[in-house]
Amino acid sequence: MSEAGRRARAALPAVALLVLATGAMLALSTLLGFAPLPAAWRIALTLVVAVLLALAAADQVRAALTDWQGASAAESGVHRRPRRNVLPQPNSRTDPDRSGEFTGERTETGIFTGRTRPVPTTDELWGASGEHTRPVSPAPESAEERRPERPKPRRPSWVRLAVTVAAALVLAALLWVPQVPVHGLAVRVTTFLLGYAAYALPVLPLLLAWPLPRLPREPWPWRLALVPVADRRMWNGGELRHLGTATLALLRERVLTRATGVVVAALGLLHLVRGNPDVLDGGAARAGGLAGYLIAEPLRLLLSGGGAIAVLGGVLASAAAITAASAGRAWGTVTGYTTLALSVVAPLGAVGAGHWLGYEYYLRTENGHVVVVAGLSPTHRQAVHDTKLSVEGLSPSLRQLFADGLPVSDYDDGDRIAKALAAPATSAAESYAGEEFDLRTGECFDWIGGSSQLRYVAQCNAAHVGEVTFVGHLPFTVNPGSKAVAAASQAMCEQSYGDYLGVPFGQSFLPLEKPLLPPGLEAAWHAKPVIACWLGSVGPWPLKGTKTVAALQQKAAWGPAGGCKIEVPDALRVTAEQPNARCLAPGPEQRLSVPGGGFAIDLEFAAIGKGAGGARIGAGCYDGANLANGYSFEVNADGVIEIYKHAGDQHPRVAASAKPKNAGPPTTASTPLQVSCKPTADGGVELTAFSTGNRKASFVDKDHPFTSLSPRLVLTNAGTGGVVMTTMIFNATRV
Template sequence: MVLTLVAGLLLGVAATGQVRAALTDWQGAAAAEAGSHRRTRRAAAVPATVDGPATQRAAAVAVHDEPPPPQKPRPPRPARPSWPRIGIIALVVAALVALLWVPRVPVHGVAAAVFTFVFGYAAYALPVLPLLLLWPLPRLPRATWPWQLPLVPFVDRRLWTGAELRDLAVATLHYLRERVLTRTTGIALATLGLLHLVRGNPSLLDGGTSRAGGLVGWLLAEPLRLLLATGGAIGLLGGVLVGAGAVIAASVGRAWGTVTGYAVLAVAVAVPLLGAGAGHWLGFEYYLRTEQGRVVVVAGLSPSHRQAVHDTAVAADGLSPSLLALLDKGLQVTGNDDGDRIARALADPSKAAADTYVGDQFELKAGECFDWIGGSSQLRYVTPCNAAHIGEVTYVGHLPFLEDPGRDAVDAAAKAVCEQSYGAYLGVPFGQSFLPLDKPMLPPGWTPRPVIACSVGAVGPWTLKGSRTVAALQQKVPWGAAGGCKVEVPDALRVTAEQPNTRCVAPGPQQRLSVPGGGFAMDLEFAAIGKTAGGARIGAACLDGADLGNGYTFEVTADGVIEIGKLVGGQPAKLAASAKPKNAGPPTTASTPLQVTCKPTADGGIELTAFSTGNRKATAVDRTNPVTRLSPRLMLANAGAGGVVMTTMIFNATRV
């Protein structure tokens, strides 16, 4: 507040001479007009007397002979601009009109982008401003700006003296005082600064200034805002605008009459102030975003600019990763109501479900399984889910867009809707399963509320609906293991420990999924690993996907015993073991089925169980710093021999 008052006082001191001269001009114009009206009325009104017409004629002559009161001479009106000047101004106006107002001009887009970057929204008024040069204002008496002084280092090959710098600074301040406080330049600069401030101080880097005061408004208003705060900067620029408008109106009124002066004052002050005031409410775009755990509609000049925030009453918790990424980027909507509708539809796709997706010579419904014709062909046909198929439709429904948001936004929203509807079909939310979604099926071109279809790849000859399946052998995921291991997926899944003393995990580090507090049940079957496998161990694991060195292992040893262990920082510790198998071969000579479970207990521990043929069973409960972020994995741990291969025929994991 103190800085603002000091700046306002200095501005008042600088404008005192111009305001005093303007007031004198205005008073002179008003007095001249009032004197003219009084003389007209005095000459016209001759009182009637009883002496008759002769006396009246004598009185009228006397009135006309009476000398008028002395009046200050009205200054001559400025001369009409020369024809060359009029021609140049006309050419400049025509060029600006063509560049900024005629979209069919080839360079319109480039010119509009450049001018709006520099002047913001005021660029669209630029064709009007040169017309002001046709109505010249009287110049204040001042010395000519010393243009030779800036050339001293180049012409005289020396630096400026103190007196020269002082003269240059004084002349520059006088020039700026006249241009800013007594000319339309001041009104234009103040308007650009006000546009920048009332439209929320947009950043220069995100394009927001192009829809406010442009680069000029940013350069003018940002230092004032940082120094005087937004309110002080608005007050100071408003004072400059009103002062310049008043001085201009007074000069015009002295030359062309007070009525014209009042009109100029109204246009010079009211139009910029009304335009800047409307800029606080109008001309913003709307974006769906997330903020403090809520989905909101943010009004701004760019996706990163904030002017006003509207809560859609949709929580961000439970939204799919792609939907959160789409909202973090900013999804453009037409307004708050449109944002409410789109946010609710994306958060709960079941409200926009459709009966059928119609493709190129095929139709699909949710719950149907399908196959390709010709392998890579895009032609699909419906097939029973208990027969060979390559995909299963999980959702068919509408995207909530009434206006085209662009292909990138449609693709991102379609992926987000498929992820959001994933849990309702498979029984486990997307992001808590290894089963990936196929690319959404979209109609060609654009239609309002387009119908899409979501699908997952086949994981066996059965339907996945409501199965809570989180992993399967046939899934299309990166199975790749860590260094020293190799994973192949021909018909079955083959894991090879290429180096001795290696622990191979599949899926490997590329699959970082871990479900906090999640429990899993796994069904597995392994082929015989060969008599030369030595001390290799095969089995499954519940590991932290973010760090595969932590979690729980279920390993079948070379003699067929099931051991339950715990990994902490890659170091194993034995928790429990089963008896030796009865009437069942070891994994070196026979295939081995295995069922394991890892799930949280009510007291915060982790319950671990493992079963196999031959009456083998092992159980354990870990309550000592248990690992609670788990995901299902296959595991092969070899001992002294390299090249050990584990072939998996069955691997299926579900949430429990």
């Protein structure tokens, strides 16, 4: 047989072991849903990698097979007995003259040369008495004598035993005992490096206490690795080749034939079956850690997730089989089988359980739906459960809360919490209990001593500080943390905002106040705490159902543009400090625009200042994202209502009213004004303005109308600076 044939025959056990184990792991991972079935070319590449690993481990696998056969033979108690003395018969080929003598010592080809002893004579066979006697055979051996001697592993030194046991105890104290002062730091560091395998780290030193026999090899040339430091030069070609060959041989032995290979494969598998978590977001610390990431990610990129799982399964099988064979030869087949079971079943069982267990659950959004994500961090997704809840209609804070990841207990808990946050009315409460007061939805209240203490429930048609818009339970049974409680409270208040006011949150300038939480909740958490949502007062009237989107006393910032100033004492004062200025209130800081929204605005205003005669004052509907676009209703010095369309730097007048009858202009008297802007069925915008003195102006814009609008006050100063618009009434509602 040729040299190549002998090598191929010698590699057959290793090829069979790794290829079969790789194929089995590929099928198992696909059936259990650990990873999808790779493409055909990736499957072929996976099997090629398995064959290459088998060729690298061929000698070790063959030696392990020999060890296992020897151990089995020793355990069976049966061994080949020594041959009895057999009388050779004359042979014409070796003894032509049949004299009982022949030449021949057996050579490698089976030919005998030399001389043997003569055939026994008749007297020797029959004895001196003439009676036949059989040749004397040795006494039979007992089973214990026939048992081959088992190689006894060398007992480790007491120093080695002491060091390994001490290392195991130290690691156990650091990682398993929370009372140790540096326990937290040790867990964070080791889990970052090794993931959940860090908790098994105290067991690993014990594996070194009694080392198993191994094939002889040259020690790794560690002195050669220090050449750049010791000799202050770089390696030459020969040194690099020697160092690389020795390193590959070391890795081959450690990964494919030792218990180290079991650990390496388990780390990589743990990373893969737990969804390939990222290192930076902390997810890898709950899988295979940084080590698992570095082991598995290159294989996953090359072979896909299923192929990487299959190859690491082959490595695990190789390392476990060879380690078990060594243990069986040294301590018996029972120990070998036990070692094999522990080396295969324990890692695969832990890894398999890790595919389904040990995750946290978060409420997130995906493809327009609210989902419950099982993951290792808020940004990691292992499994997704759809709550059937659309993100349409959710308030900005609730969307942000889900985008950040709201922790929940499980899928059912996530379903319940998501639906309760999206529909607060389903978790409404009878009343909110403060320290010395109770509040109910729809009640108004006042403070004493500023905002430090609630004094009494007040009438809504009288002076009051705030109005309760919702009282209900937070849907948490377990404390999600103060940050999540605050965010969820704000989200529930925003979701209930539209139910109370009649306008969804985000389509009104009226801001929500900070929700009222139960006193002492941070110090003493209790399930489903009751919160209260409220709006600040904008006048001596209730806000429920009014669809108010803007008011003179709103607490939202008015934010004027450059060249304008806004003051809010008893009345709203807008000052055009420069000539040719257009002042809008609220200004560009308030970017609210309602797509398809229509508004009705009631206001009363007057103008003062030396240049007031050249000013135009009124209200408008503008695109909050770009205040250069929109419509305005302006009263000039003659009291005429003019409607303008603004498109960038173009400001055409599109309609105007008649001059007022028996009514003064805003320069000499206050002027009431009612305007509306609302979309039409055919896609246009209908603009209408009324005032005293039988003034009316209207226009329907169908030429590229602006349909995303919000209400504003308008002061246009065409003359000198210093014109002041004093607004006594400003109230805008949705229509």
